[in-house]
Amino acid sequence: METTPHNPARRRLLAGSAGALAAAGLGAPGLALAAEAAKPAATAAKPLPPYAAWKDADSVIVHSANTIETRRGAFGDGVITPSRQLYVRNNLPPPDPSILDDRDAWKVQIQGVKQPRTLTVGELKTLGVETLATVLQCSGNGRGFFPHKPSGTPWEVGAAGCVMWTGVPVRTLVEFLGGVEGAPAYMTGTGGEILPEGMDPKSLMVERSVPREAMQDALLAWEMNGEPLSLAHGGPLRLIVPGYTGVNNVKYLKQLAFTAEQSPAKIQQTGYRLTPMGAKPSPDQPSVWAMDPKSWITGPGAQDQPVKAGRAVVRGVAFGGMHAVKRVDVSIDGGKTWKQAALIGPDLGKYAWRQFALPVELTAGQHVLVSRVEDSEGNVQVEARADNAPGYVNSSWRDHALTVDVS
Amino acid sequence: METTPHNPARRRLLAGSAGALAAAGLGAPGLALAAEAAKPAATAAKPLPPYAAWKDADSVIVHSANTIETRRGAFGDGVITPSRQLYVRNNLPPPDPSILDDRDAWKVQIQGVKQPRTLTVGELKTLGVETLATVLQCSGNGRGFFPHKPSGTPWEVGAAGCVMWTGVPVRTLVEFLGGVEGAPAYMTGTGGEILPEGMDPKSLMVERSVPREAMQDALLAWEMNGEPLSLAHGGPLRLIVPGYTGVNNVKYLKQLAFTAEQSPAKIQQTGYRLTPMGAKPSPDQPSVWAMDPKSWITGPGAQDQPVKAGRAVVRGVAFGGMHAVKRVDVSIDGGKTWKQAALIGPDLGKYAWRQFALPVELTAGQHVLVSRVEDSEGNVQVEARADNAPGYVNSSWRDHALTVDVS
Numbered sequence: 001m002e003t004t005p006h007n008p009a010r011r012r013l014l015a016g017s018a019g020a021l022a023a024a025g026l027g028a029p030g031l032a033l034a035a036e037a038a039k040p041a042a043t044a045a046k047p048l049p050p051y052a053a054w055k056d057a058d059s060v061i062v063h064s065a066n067t068i069e070t071r072r073g074a075f076g077d078g079v080i081t082p083s084r085q086l087y088v089r090n091n092l093p094p095p096d097p098s099i100l101d102d103r104d105a106w107k108v109q110i111q112g113v114k115q116p117r118t119l120t121v122g123e124l125k126t127l128g129v130e131t132l133a134t135v136l137q138c139s140g141n142g143r144g145f146f147p148h149k150p151s152g153t154p155w156e157v158g159a160a161g162c163v164m165w166t167g168v169p170v171r172t173l174v175e176f177l178g179g180v181e182g183a184p185a186y187m188t189g190t191g192g193e194i195l196p197e198g199m200d201p202k203s204l205m206v207e208r209s210v211p212r213e214a215m216q217d218a219l220l221a222w223e224m225n226g227e228p229l230s231l232a233h234g235g236p237l238r239l240i241v242p243g244y245t246g247v248n249n250v251k252y253l254k255q256l257a258f259t260a261e262q263s264p265a266k267i268q269q270t271g272y273r274l275t276p277m278g279a280k281p282s283p284d285q286p287s288v289w290a291m292d293p294k295s296w297i298t299g300p301g302a303q304d305q306p307v308k309a310g311r312a313v314v315r316g317v318a319f320g321g322m323h324a325v326k327r328v329d330v331s332i333d334g335g336k337t338w339k340q341a342a343l344i345g346p347d348l349g350k351y352a353w354r355q356f357a358l359p360v361e362l363t364a365g366q367h368v369l370v371s372r373v374e375d376s377e378g379n380v381q382v383e384a385r386a387d388n389a390p391g392y393v394n395s396s397w398r399d400h401a402l403t404v405d406v407s
Numbered sequence: 408m409e410t411t412p413h414n415p416a417r418r419r420l421l422a423g424s425a426g427a428l429a430a431a432g433l434g435a436p437g438l439a440l441a442a443e444a445a446k447p448a449a450t451a452a453k454p455l456p457p458y459a460a461w462k463d464a465d466s467v468i469v470h471s472a473n474t475i476e477t478r479r480g481a482f483g484d485g486v487i488t489p490s491r492q493l494y495v496r497n498n499l500p501p502p503d504p505s506i507l508d509d510r511d512a513w514k515v516q517i518q519g520v521k522q523p524r525t526l527t528v529g530e531l532k533t534l535g536v537e538t539l540a541t542v543l544q545c546s547g548n549g550r551g552f553f554p555h556k557p558s559g560t561p562w563e564v565g566a567a568g569c570v571m572w573t574g575v576p577v578r579t580l581v582e583f584l585g586g587v588e589g590a591p592a593y594m595t596g597t598g599g600e601i602l603p604e605g606m607d608p609k610s611l612m613v614e615r616s617v618p619r620e621a622m623q624d625a626l627l628a629w630e631m632n633g634e635p636l637s638l639a640h641g642g643p644l645r646l647i648v649p650g651y652t653g654v655n656n657v658k659y660l661k662q663l664a665f666t667a668e669q670s671p672a673k674i675q676q677t678g679y680r681l682t683p684m685g686a687k688p689s690p691d692q693p694s695v696w697a698m699d700p701k702s703w704i705t706g707p708g709a710q711d712q713p714v715k716a717g718r719a720v721v722r723g724v725a726f727g728g729m730h731a732v733k734r735v736d737v738s739i740d741g742g743k744t745w746k747q748a749a750l751i752g753p754d755l756g757k758y759a760w761r762q763f764a765l766p767v768e769l770t771a772g773q774h775v776l777v778s779r780v781e782d783s784e785g786n787v788q789v790e791a792r793a794d795n796a797p798g799y800v801n802s803s804w805r806d807h808a809l810t811v812d813v814s
Contacts, residue, residue, distance in 0.1 A: 075633070076573070076630060076632075076633025076634055077536055077538055077573040077630055077633070078538055078571040078572075078573050078630055078631070078632055078633035078634075079538055079571060079633070080487060080571060080632065080633055081633060082490070082632060082633040082634050083489075084634075085633070085634070125720065126717065126718040126719050126720060126766075127718070127720075127766075128720060128764070128766060129484060129720050129722065129751060129764045130751055130752070131484055131485055131486055131751050131752030131753070131762065132752070132753075133753055164485040164486060164487060164752070164753075165485075166483070166484040166485050166752075223483060223484055223485055224485070225483075225485055225487065225489060226482070226483025226484070226485035226486070226487055226488060226489040226492070227483055227485075227489050227491075227492070310533065311533040311534070312533050313532065313533060313534075313535060313536050315536060344536060344537055344538050345537070345538030345539070345571070345573075346538070346539075346540055346571075346753070346754075346755040346756050346759070347753075348753040348755075349753050352753070355538065357535070357536045359533075359534075359535060
């Protein structure tokens with residue numbers, strides 16, 4: 001019996017046991033732990049948290065209940081990252097799943113427009129609909145490659161994916177409400193997480209401001225990859241700010257405001273700042289907003305799969321951040337020599353990633369596979385990371401090398 | 408606890424009960440039947456078969472173990488149909504799931520080329536890679552609208568989806584093998600289903616021939632929607648013939664041949680022919696191959712969701728078959744008056760479908776929502792079905808109307 005489309009062999013191994021219950025997210029935590037014993041050592045990690053129990057356990061690395069990374073070999077070559085394989089990063093525990101019981105009843109307050117008001121998701125759906133593919137990437141993706149070992153999750157390549165969002169364009173919504181009031185500098189989204197009592201809400205709340213011009217392509221999304229938006233990814237409603245790192249795409253959106261100042265929340269004022277090495281976080285340091293050009297190799301040889309000498313197709317993903325991909329070059333000798341790769345699959349727009357492929361001949365021995373993207377404006381992926389204390393936005397092609405042993 | 412991204416409310420209703428096991432496809436048939444009692448009458452249907460137990464039960468109609476239809480409201484608005492919501496049509500029961508235990512070891516024999524040989528999927532992966540979005544549509548989709556009630560599954564709109572395939576282009580493979588031998592008229596794919604003993608294989612085998620020029624854009628695919636190809640959809644390897652109806656996209660592909668004649672199999676000779684009403688199936692009748700322009704409405708009001716008077720966004724899917732979509736017109740009065748809809752989401756190429764949307768004002772009362780697509784060559788979706796005995800390729804826009812009661 002095949003219970004999932006991915007890796008049925010492992011599923012079958014577990015079928016009929018407590019492991020099958022745990023793999024399906026139906027078991028008690030004790031059962032989930034019991035199931036781990038059946039896994040090979042490489043995947044014997046933390047169990048998936050209940051709200052993300054529907055993820056494919058073989059495709060992800062569970063760092064914690066709120067930080068789940070996609071394995072380098074598990075993005076697939078189909079441009080869109082399957083939902084079951086997509087990373088998760090929550091800044092706070094997600095709200096109770098009951099908020100999905102009546103998705104259309106979820107309310108969002110719109111402020112800083114000529115006719116401020118509260119709308120339900122059901123009402124948003126009557127205003128318009130657009131679908132957009134974007135790279136969703138955690139600000140800390142690549143942090144694991146910083147030699148100073150910043151605190152925070154040591155993500156390597158997998159706190160990223162390319163997904164399809166459906167919702168109403170923010171510009172359509174704003175137009176419906178009479179336009180923006182005055183000349184606010186920022187668009188500020190507020191998450192609907194429940195904050196613990198007795199603490200200053202500003203110290204915990206997920207409220208992020210981005211430059212107002214980001215509203216042009218932004219969406220309020222209720223669907224991801226064709227399915228109603230899951231709790232893990234911000235359902236019932238998420239603010240999508242194309243080209244901006246994950247944290248700016250506020251989940252469980254309960255308020256969208258056009259504001260003169262950035263949010264007073266700690267996550268905006270001192271969190272997600274490009275703080276220099278040795279310095280203290282401060283609002284005068286650059287905020288982590290738009291993404292830079294970046295690419296990495298996804299195969300062959302990710303996840304220690306054996307690679308045989310001879311013909312092979314080197315593959316990977318590449319994006320420009322705010323601009324379309326122009327070209328990708330690949331090296332199988334750690335950057336000494338380069339060849340241009342072909343971009344494969346449909347072009348889903350400038351905020352999506354492109355997948356690339358280069359047929360090569362691999363000789364026996366060790367090879368260091370790297371890729372380097374150039375965007376439509378001539379910006380080239382950097383060779384060296386820009387060091388910063390919290391370990392954000394590492395785009396170094398050298399750091400993202402995949403070393404494979406060819407036999 | 409949320410166990411799936413879709414419809415967690417129903418899941419929770421079932422959680423902790425035998426129903427939860429059945430919903431996850433893990434229960435015995437008896438348990439699955441028990442779970443049905445908790446469902447509303449409209450979905451109290453057959454349980455999902457084990458090989459497709461990972462499908463979203465709320466998104467599909469199970470006609471039989473080998474015929475599973477997507478509900479009209481369950482395609483999503485994200486262009487790509489999620490795998491869990493995609494229809495299934497098998498002409499024979501699928502092979503044993505153990506054929507997925509070592510996907511790269513699956514063998515396919517290539518005939519009718521200068522250097523005929525057998526290759527493994529692992530070897531195919533070293534030749535090249537391409538990703539392509541196509542509409543996959545059963546030849547009998549829309550059969551349920553034929554008034555003469557042909558035998559076969561009475562599919563309405565949901566034996567179709569738009570999915571992303573990754574594999575090696577057939578033209579790359581053929582070039583690798585020295586090119587086609589001679590001037591064969593057909594490309595013939597053979598499925599790897601196990602045939603019962605003691606019967607003429609030709610009477611049962613799934614072997615389909617298509618005109619040789621279809622090889623130009625064809626793929627041998629090992630991935631669908633970014634995941635290794637499931638057994639339900641033809642894994643480890645499927646022949647993808649873009650623009651051609653589902654049956655021509657042979658699952659569990661064990662042989663690909665370039666042939667002078669069409670396959671002698673019954674499924675080719677007399678099956679899937681546009682047999683006139685009252686006539687007997689015969690090889691001189693047109694084979695069901697390339698698809699025609701077709702579209703249908705997916706909402707609002709699919710699945711009897713209540714629709715309130717006022718502003719609404721009418722949505723749907725449209726494809727040209729062999730050509731790109733040029734425009735889609737929508738009518739909310741059964742075809743008396745039309746307005747051009749906007750095409751939404753990224754354009755995934757001429758073989759993919761486009762999703763469309765038209766904001767309208769709906770008054771209280773009954774409305775008949777219809778859509779009509781025109782392709783880039785000026786071919787317009789037909790108003791009336793072309794009657795044929797077996798009920799194939801119904802593209803009538805009138806037949807595919809969605810009637811909604813607005814209150």
